[in-house]
Amino acid sequence: MLIEEIKxxxxxxxxxxxxxxxxxxxxxxxxxxxKDEDWKYTSLKKVLKRKYCLKSFDFELNDExxxxxxLGFKDKIIFKNGKIYSEPKILGVSIKKTRxxxxxxxxxxxxxxEAICENSYEIVFDKNLNLDNxxxxxxxxxxDNDYFLQLRTKITCGSGSNVKxxxxxxxIGNNTLINSCMHADVKRNGFFEISKLQxxxxxxxxxDNTLVDQDRDSTANVHTFSFDGSFIRNNLxxxxxxxxxxxxxxxxxxxxxxxxxxxxxxVDHKFQNCLSNESYKGVYFDNTKGVFNxxxxxxxxxxxxxxxxxxxxxxxxxxxxxxxxxxxxxxADDVKCSHGCTIGQIDKKSLFYMRSRGFSEKTAKGLLxxxxxxxxxxxxxxxxxxxxxxTEIAKKLSIEKGLL
Amino acid sequence: MxxxxxxxxxxxxxxxxxxxxxxxxxxxxxxxMGPNGSGKSTLSSVIAGNEDYEVSSGSITYEGDDLLExxxxxxxxxxxxxxxxxxxxxxxxSVSNFIKTAINEKRKAFGQxxxxxxxxxxxxxxxxxxxxxxxxxxxxxxxxGFSGGEKKRNEIFQMAMMxxxxxxxxxxxxxxxxxxxxxxxxxxxxxKSSSNSIILITHYQRLLNYIVPDFVHILKDGKxxxxxxxxxxxxxxxxxxxxxx
Ligand SMILES: Nc1ncnc2c1ncn2[C@@H]1O[C@H](COP(=O)(O)OP(=O)(O)OP(=O)(O)O)[C@@H](O)[C@H]1O
Ligand SMILES: [Mg+2]
Numbered sequence: 001m002l003i004e005e006i007k008x009x010x011x012x013x014x015x016x017x018x019x020x021x022x023x024x025x026x027x028x029x030x031x032x033x034x035k036d037e038d039w040k041y042t043s044l045k046k047v048l049k050r051k052y053c054l055k056s057f058d059f060e061l062n063d064e065x066x067x068x069x070x071l072g073f074k075d076k077i078i079f080k081n082g083k084i085y086s087e088p089k090i091l092g093v094s095i096k097k098t099r100x101x102x103x104x105x106x107x108x109x110x111x112x113x114e115a116i117c118e119n120s121y122e123i124v125f126d127k128n129l130n131l132d133n134x135x136x137x138x139x140x141x142x143x144d145n146d147y148f149l150q151l152r153t154k155i156t157c158g159s160g161s162n163v164k165x166x167x168x169x170x171x172i173g174n175n176t177l178i179n180s181c182m183h184a185d186v187k188r189n190g191f192f193e194i195s196k197l198q199x200x201x202x203x204x205x206x207x208d209n210t211l212v213d214q215d216r217d218s219t220a221n222v223h224t225f226s227f228d229g230s231f232i233r234n235n236l237x238x239x240x241x242x243x244x245x246x247x248x249x250x251x252x253x254x255x256x257x258x259x260x261x262x263x264x265x266x267v268d269h270k271f272q273n274c275l276s277n278e279s280y281k282g283v284y285f286d287n288t289k290g291v292f293n294x295x296x297x298x299x300x301x302x303x304x305x306x307x308x309x310x311x312x313x314x315x316x317x318x319x320x321x322x323x324x325x326x327x328x329x330x331x332a333d334d335v336k337c338s339h340g341c342t343i344g345q346i347d348k349k350s351l352f353y354m355r356s357r358g359f360s361e362k363t364a365k366g367l368l369x370x371x372x373x374x375x376x377x378x379x380x381x382x383x384x385x386x387x388x389x390x391t392e393i394a395k396k397l398s399i400e401k402g403l404l
Numbered sequence: 405m406x407x408x409x410x411x412x413x414x415x416x417x418x419x420x421x422x423x424x425x426x427x428x429x430x431x432x433x434x435x436x437m438g439p440n441g442s443g444k445s446t447l448s449s450v451i452a453g454n455e456d457y458e459v460s461s462g463s464i465t466y467e468g469d470d471l472l473e474x475x476x477x478x479x480x481x482x483x484x485x486x487x488x489x490x491x492x493x494x495x496x497x498s499v500s501n502f503i504k505t506a507i508n509e510k511r512k513a514f515g516q517x518x519x520x521x522x523x524x525x526x527x528x529x530x531x532x533x534x535x536x537x538x539x540x541x542x543x544x545x546x547x548x549g550f551s552g553g554e555k556k557r558n559e560i561f562q563m564a565m566m567x568x569x570x571x572x573x574x575x576x577x578x579x580x581x582x583x584x585x586x587x588x589x590x591x592x593x594x595x596k597s598s599s600n601s602i603i604l605i606t607h608y609q610r611l612l613n614y615i616v617p618d619f620v621h622i623l624k625d626g627k628x629x630x631x632x633x634x635x636x637x638x639x640x641x642x643x644x645x646x647x648x649x
Contacts, residue, residue: 348456353492356452357506357562358480358513367505371496371545403505 002048002148003030009054010116016100023115029108038107041291041323042262047205047231050175052148054116056081059142059173069138069170071197071384076136081143082119082151088135092126101154103183104211106235106266113181113209117150127158127187134164134195134382141204142173151180159187159215166385168197171204178206186218188242193221195385199392200229202257209235216242223380226253226261227392237266240274240302250376251280252389254369254396255288262291269302269332278309281373284320285396294339295327302332309339314346314372366399405430405601406451406471406570411462412626413450420446422626423462428570431598435612435637436605438623439645444605445489447623448572452486453479466570480506481513483569487559487576489605493547499558500528500542503565510566531564535591552579560588564595571595572603577611589614609641624648 010023031048032039061080070076075088077095087095101120105111125131141149157163169178186192192212200206206229212220226232238247253261267276282290292311313322326339346368354364370393380386394401406428413421420443428434438444450457451464453476464471471479494502508518519527532539535557547555556576563571573592577585592615596602604615612620612634620636621628622645629648630636639647 347492350492350494352452352454352456352476353488353494354502354506355476356454356480356486357502357566358477358509359505360477360509361475363505363509367497367501368494371494374496 002052003027005052005054005148006112006116013116015115018100018102019115022111026108026112026115029111032107032109038264038293042233042260047177050146050177052177053143053145054148056083056118056149057143061085061140065140065172066138069140069168070136071166071388073134073136073166073384075133076138077123079119079137079139079151081141082117082139082149084119084121085140090131090135092129093135094124096122098122101152103152103154103181104213104239106209106211106237109179109207110181110209113150113152113179117152117181120152120154122154122156124156125158125161125163128160129158130162131164134166134193134384137165137167139167139169141169141171141176141178143176144174146175147173148177149179151178153182155182155184155192157184157186157190157192160189161187162191163193164382165194166197167194169200169204169206171201173203175203176205178204178208180206181209182211184210184212184220186212186214186220188215189217190215191219193223195223195380195382196225196234197388198224198226198229198232200232202228202230204229205231207233207235211237211239212247213239213241214245214247217244219246219248221248221250223385224249224251224263225389225392226251226255226263227396228255228259230259232259232261234261234263236264237268238276239268240270240276243271243273245271245274247274247276248379249276249278249280250379251282252373252376252393253280253282253290254285254393255283255290256285256396258287260289264291264293264295266295267297267307269296269298269305269307272301272303272305274302274305276305276307276309279376279379280311281376282311282313282322283316283369283373283396284313284322285316287317287319289320290322292322292324292341293327294325296329296337296339298330298332298335298337300331303334305332305335305337307335307337311341312372313341313343314369315343316346362397363399363403366394366397367403369393369397370404405467407465408451409463411447411450411464412460413446413457414460415457419460420457420626421450424623424626424628426621426628428601428603430601432619433596433602433604433615433617435617435620436603436623437607437620437637437640442623443626444623445574448486448574448603448605451572452476452484477509478513481510485563485566485568485571487556487563487571487573489574491547491555491559493545493550495545495548497546498543499546502546503562506562506566527565531561534564534594535561536587537561553581553584556580557584557588560591564591567595569600570603571600572605574605575607576604577606577608585611586614609637612637622648
């Protein structure tokens with residue numbers, strides 16, 4: 001059992017008092033099960049059955065491998081099994097390893113991460129720093145055994161800063177369960193954007209916890225691309241801690257085989273004059289399963305809130321399924337809130353129309369699916385990311401990328 | 405070019421086409437008229453290859469080959485074009501990308517390279533002028549938010565871009581205003597030649613003043629019950645379908 005392995009692992013570990021407390025909390029609660037409301041449709045059972053080791057190893061990394069996973073941005077922060085390997089030298093950006101990194105938590109997994117993660121990093125972007133190009137954060141992972149890896153990063157975006165990140169976990173080894181916690185603290189008038197590229201190999205199971213705190217006049221954008229990986233659970237939380245915040249979430253999920261993707265999002269509107277805009281689109285092939293749960297909380301003082309949410313899904317197979325649920329809790333009265341979820345199939349009339357114009361069935365389906373996704377793609381403003389999305393989408397639809 | 409023999413087609417258990425015979429030669433224009441629900445659109449759907457309809461008997465040959473054996477896209481590659489009575493809207497797919505892909509899919513089927521950008525642009529320009537279409541249309545989503553008439557004009561625009569051998573225009577005239585009807589009819593006429601053929605499905609004589617048919621057929625209850633020359637349409641216009649009884 002993994003819990004036993006964790007207990008063994010911490011015997012020789014020199015935990016701080018906070019870490020000890022977090023460990024106790026985790027051991028008391030254990031891994032989430034389908035009895036937990038937030039994990040009702042998402043069972044960790046199979047994922048946790050393996051015999052994982054918790055120790056990290058070192059391995060060789062070369063440029064060729066890095067290029068393979070990079071979208072080509074000049075500035076990269078590279079980690080090897082959670083340990084920093086290389087960092088760019090940019091004035092106003094500092095990265096430091098910290099032992100006692102306390103971050104907000106949204107599940108027992110965050111407590112576990114806090115307790116046993118040995119490589120916690122704090123990345124600080126100075127105030128008014130204006131990055132011209134996104135920085136790529138690449139996590140390379142490699143291990144001889146089945147591996148349970150903790151990743152832990154705190155990102156501070158100073159007031160008035162403009163920060164764009166691209167994050168990718170690159171497992172080049174065996175079975176790995178990744179438990180990643182990221183906390184972004186976006187200060188006053190800051191702009192923070194992260195694109196999460198979830199193109200994993202079949203041996204990768206990920207739990208991605210991303211929590212974003214926002215101060216007055218700030219904007220935070222999180223784009224999540226879920227294309228490959230046998231098990232993906234995303235917990236994405238936004239806390240609007242002052243007035244005039246904007247939170248944008250966009251998701252594109254296209255999965256095949258027996259892969260599983262679960263998006264749990266939460267926006268906590270605590271102050272007035274704020275906006276949240278959430279748009280997730282999913283395309284499910286083969287025996288895939290999807291879960292979407294979007295919670296929006298509008299607290300009593302949060303007047304003049306605009307909160308939009310949509311989750312649209314296309315099922316390509318009778319054995320694919322999606323559970324989608326909006327969850328709105330609104331305690332203020334001057335609020336504009338809209339939500340909608342749809343589950344459908346490719347429109348037969350459109351398909352015939354296109355075939356009668358000479359489109360092969362594959363091309364027609366591909367272009368109709370791309371048209372279904374375009375609304376989200378149009379929200380992406382970085383050429384390399386649009387290009388990445390198109391490449392992955394074309395691959396999934398078995399059509400030439402040039403058609404998109 | 406096209407020969408339909410004793411065609412019967414049904415949807416679920418309902419027979420809609422009940423023994424249609426029709427022969428269209430190269431260079432001919434045929435008009436098909438007939439009351440609502442008589443099976444005109446069903447006939448065009450079956451010719452285009454809509455698999456919702458089951459052909460229970462009869463045959464269709466196209467340029468000597470069995471059309472019913474061909475997939476809809478193959479029929480299109482072979483030069484068949486259907487202007488839909490109700491064109492579909494495809495939000496998120498631009499008119500230009502749609503047409504470009506249609507052209508390239510056909511080229512691919514014949515082992516040809518994609519059309520080059522310059523050539524395509526020239527073709528777009530030419531056909532936009534022919535049909536009096538603002539180039540801004542090309543970047544709009546296909547048919548999304550188009551008015552009824554705009555959708556019909558867009559169908560003929562596609563026809564002009566694809567230069568088919570056999571075009572079936574299913575009530576392309578309905579929804580067009582008087583000026584648009586003239587423009588569209590002129591467009592169709594300018595595409596007409598001795599090597600291609602047109603089947604016009606219409607309710608009104610008006611269109612036939614502009615695109616003059618060689619033959620007029622009346623389809624009723626899934627059968628062609630009468631055929632004649634253009635004067636048949638004039639008779640219909642005057643008397644309605646009652647004279648058939
Ligand atoms: N998909 C379908 N399901 C059930 N009935 C259908 C279907 N398609 C056509 N029909 C029926 O078949 C008959 C012929 O329809 P069709 O659309 O071919 O008529 P039409 O001659 O084109 O009429 P109109 O002049 O109104 O366009 C109608 O009674 C119609 O209700
Ligand atoms: Mg009709």
